[in-house]
Amino acid sequence: MAAEAPPPSTEKAALPTPEEFTEVQESAEFGELRRSHRSFAFPLTIGFIVWYLLYVLLSNYAGGFMGTKVAGHINVAFVFGVLQFVSTFLIAWWYSKHAAAKLDPKAEAIKTRMEGGA
Amino acid sequence: MSPAITHVTLAANEASEHRPLIITLFALFVLATLGITVWAGRQTKDAADFYAGGRQFSAFQNGLAVSGDYMSAASFLGIAGAIALFGYDGFLYSIGFLVAWLVALLLVAEPLRNSGRYTMGDVLAYRMRQRPVRTAAGTSTIVVSIFYLLAQMAGAGVLVSLLLGITSDAGKVLIVALVGVLMIVYVSIGGMKGTTWVQMVKAVLLIGGTILITFLVLLKFNFNISDLLGKAAENSGKGDAFLEPGLQYGADNLTKLDFLSLGIALVLGTAGLPHILIRFYTVPNAKAARKSVNWAIGIIGGFYLMTIALGFGAAALISQDEIIASNPSGNTAAPLLALHIGGVDSAWGAILLATISAVAFATILAVVAGLTLASSSSFAHDIYANVIRKGKATEKEEMKAARWATVLIGIVSIALGALARDLNVAGLVALAFAVAASANLPTILYSLFWKRFTTQGALWSIYGGLIVAVGLVLFSPVVSGDPKAMFPDVDFAWFPLKNPGIISIPFGFLMGWLGTVLSKEEPDAKKYAELEVRSLTGTGAH
Numbered sequence: 001m002a003a004e005a006p007p008p009s010t011e012k013a014a015l016p017t018p019e020e021f022t023e024v025q026e027s028a029e030f031g032e033l034r035r036s037h038r039s040f041a042f043p044l045t046i047g048f049i050v051w052y053l054l055y056v057l058l059s060n061y062a063g064g065f066m067g068t069k070v071a072g073h074i075n076v077a078f079v080f081g082v083l084q085f086v087s088t089f090l091i092a093w094w095y096s097k098h099a100a101a102k103l104d105p106k107a108e109a110i111k112t113r114m115e116g117g118a
Numbered sequence: 119m120s121p122a123i124t125h126v127t128l129a130a131n132e133a134s135e136h137r138p139l140i141i142t143l144f145a146l147f148v149l150a151t152l153g154i155t156v157w158a159g160r161q162t163k164d165a166a167d168f169y170a171g172g173r174q175f176s177a178f179q180n181g182l183a184v185s186g187d188y189m190s191a192a193s194f195l196g197i198a199g200a201i202a203l204f205g206y207d208g209f210l211y212s213i214g215f216l217v218a219w220l221v222a223l224l225l226v227a228e229p230l231r232n233s234g235r236y237t238m239g240d241v242l243a244y245r246m247r248q249r250p251v252r253t254a255a256g257t258s259t260i261v262v263s264i265f266y267l268l269a270q271m272a273g274a275g276v277l278v279s280l281l282l283g284i285t286s287d288a289g290k291v292l293i294v295a296l297v298g299v300l301m302i303v304y305v306s307i308g309g310m311k312g313t314t315w316v317q318m319v320k321a322v323l324l325i326g327g328t329i330l331i332t333f334l335v336l337l338k339f340n341f342n343i344s345d346l347l348g349k350a351a352e353n354s355g356k357g358d359a360f361l362e363p364g365l366q367y368g369a370d371n372l373t374k375l376d377f378l379s380l381g382i383a384l385v386l387g388t389a390g391l392p393h394i395l396i397r398f399y400t401v402p403n404a405k406a407a408r409k410s411v412n413w414a415i416g417i418i419g420g421f422y423l424m425t426i427a428l429g430f431g432a433a434a435l436i437s438q439d440e441i442i443a444s445n446p447s448g449n450t451a452a453p454l455l456a457l458h459i460g461g462v463d464s465a466w467g468a469i470l471l472a473t474i475s476a477v478a479f480a481t482i483l484a485v486v487a488g489l490t491l492a493s494s495s496s497f498a499h500d501i502y503a504n505v506i507r508k509g510k511a512t513e514k515e516e517m518k519a520a521r522w523a524t525v526l527i528g529i530v531s532i533a534l535g536a537l538a539r540d541l542n543v544a545g546l547v548a549l550a551f552a553v554a555a556s557a558n559l560p561t562i563l564y565s566l567f568w569k570r571f572t573t574q575g576a577l578w579s580i581y582g583g584l585i586v587a588v589g590l591v592l593f594s595p596v597v598s599g600d601p602k603a604m605f606p607d608v609d610f611a612w613f614p615l616k617n618p619g620i621i622s623i624p625f626g627f628l629m630g631w632l633g634t635v636l637s638k639e640e641p642d643a644k645k646y647a648e649l650e651v652r653s654l655t656g657t658g659a660h
Contacts, residue, residue: 015658018644025647033654038567041224049385052217056381059210059363060374067362072344073351077206077363084213085419091220092415099228099408107404107655114657 016114024110033106040098048091055080139469140281143476147323148300151316151483155304158312165513166660168309168520169236169495170399173660175314177406181413184397186317188215188388188414189324189421190266190485191273191449194478196544197422198455199448201429202441205350205360207367208429210377211544212422214384218551219418221389221559223411228404229566229653230395235660237492238392239500242561242580245645246573249505254580256500258557259392261584262550263493264531266393269546270482270489271297271535276449276543277482281475291535297486298532304487305494306521313487314400320484325421327477331452331470332424334459335431343426350433360433376615380548383619387551390558393485393492404656428452435459446602447542453478486531494523548617549591556583556622560630566653571634572641578633583626590618 016024024030058066059077066077162168175183193215200208234240239255271294278293279285304312339346351360359365367377388394398407432441432451435458444450456474460467498520503511511519560579564571590613591597599609615621634641652658 021651022644022647024651045224048220052385056378060377063362063364073348073361074344075361081209081213084217085423088217088220089419092223092412095224096412111655111657
């Protein structure tokens with residue numbers, strides 16, 4: 001069972017020195033990793049928050065529009081709500097794809113070097 | 119309206135014949151989870167086991183447990199009730215609670231897993247002066263968790279008065295006390311391992327129960343959602359307005375502002391909830407933390423989509439009078455729906471009611487355990503070990519402190535649980551979200567991403583956000599001056615909004631910035647290098 005693994009030896013993993021951390025932080029390779037994360041996560045965060053707030057504000061101040069019937073008793077507000085679910089699923093999937101392709105290999109390379117080659 | 123709204127226990131009478139069944143199901147869940155707890159307790163040997171479940175849960179297991187930790191009485195009882203009474207406006211909770219996960223996924227889960235050890239305070243204090251920041255982080259963890267606990271206890275009280283026909287205050291206090299004692303046992307014996315397994319079992323039960331009711335509701339409408347909505351609108355007596363925004367919050371500019379405030383609190387709260395954040399320490403690495411968030415988004419999203427069927431189904435099949443008579447805030451709409459969908463006078467209806475109520479009870483217990491664990495961990499690890507003992511406590515002493523803290527927090531929440539009876543539990547949880555988004559989220563984000571951030575910034579942000587959020591709640595209609603308030607007979611509510619988020623969240627961010635730019639001390643550049651490299655790469659992660 002997964003919960004019954006031996007006591008993890010990583011608890012006391014020796015950390016690289018402060019100088020090594022500073023050196024890595026200032027390296028071009030790490031700068032690239034930071035850029036890959038921030039340039040993806042920051043705009044996307046702003047994007048989905050704006051999209052969500054648009055939904056909240058429309059609900060508040062554009063009742064007529066939100067009440068427009070689309071099909072049967074299903075109105076714009078309902079569709080908008082369901083679209084928030086869809087966009088959440090898509091963004092989660094998109095970020096994970098980005099992370100696996102652009103972040104994980106870079107992070108892994110730095111980690112292996114710092115922990116192994118001290 | 120008279121504050122002494124009696125809980126007309128219609129359903130309790132209907133359910134009374136089947137009370138032995140209900141009690142049996144409750145007892146079965148309690149026994150099963152106690153079994154898990156004792157088993158998990160035997161496996162709990164060191165602090166990493168107690169706080170982080172040994173860090174060996176798989177991404178799927180943790181995703182399930184995160185879902186179990188997150189889908190509280192607020193999601194199940196509260197949202198169904200809010201939709202059943204206010205139609206579309208109640209749906210905002212479902213959407214906000216889900217979208218919020220993206221903040222956790224994109225910005226918080228992985229860096230936290232990489233750089234922290236047991237608590238949220240580990241990350242907040244990483245590059246700061248330890249003692250003051252850990253004290254602040256511990257304080258806000260405990261305050262947020264207690265707000266959240268209050269909502270769960272309110273849900274427990276409501277359920278029990280519905281099912282067991284207990285309407286006396288003494289009876290309710292007894293039940294709340296029972297929940298409190300169970301949570302103390304779960305957490306102090308089972309630690310994170312026991313809590314995680316209880317949450318996984320609960321998630322499966324909750325999803326199973328919700329799928330069953332959703333299926334039965336949709337079956338009644340031949341899987342035509344439009345017909346379901348149409349019937350809900352008609353039966354609610356409010357017509358098309360029931361399907362449009364504005365029924366609860368559209369009255370005037372003030373209520374609209376309240377809606378916006380609630381919306382902001384929901385979307386920014388999740389990534390600052392300590393009991394959710396510590397769950398990321400239970401997996402081996404950041405990649406697994408990311409995957410567990412993805413699982414959680416899938417599970418939680420599916421569940422919230424089904425709240426459409428629960429809420430509108432209740433509105434379509436039960437009269438508004440009956441829902442309100444049973445609980446003024448609609449908290450019992452979901453169990454009532456189970457009863458109605460099975461047939462009010464039939465054994466099948468009673469069995470469904472019993473099942474759904476047992477699921478709701480399981481839901482509450484699992485969340486309560488998660489909250490208790492988060493606050494006692496933070497007390498033991500942040501405040502006791504690092505502040506009081508200045509990092510000199512042994513692991514044994516720290517775990518002992520955690521267990522005592524569990525008992526203490528259990529007693530506090532039992533005492534508070536008696537206060538919030540008639541408030542919608544989703545609204546109560548939204549307050550915890552507002553406090554978390556005001557006090558915790560700014561500091562988490564600044565700590566991880568802003569090089570210049572200082573100890574003073576962290577302290578101003580945590581305490582500023584905390585004091586303003588809690589203060590505004592105290593002087594809001596949630597606490598006084600409203601028939602449904604905690605203290606309906608007095609009125610000191612000068613702050614008109616029920617959710618403080620729109621003021622307190624920007625204030626928390628502002629104070630973090632201001633505290634930093636006005637700081638006399640330089641930020642610790644070396645420590646930031648360490649935190650930044652660790653948080654993005656996982657170097658040296660526990």
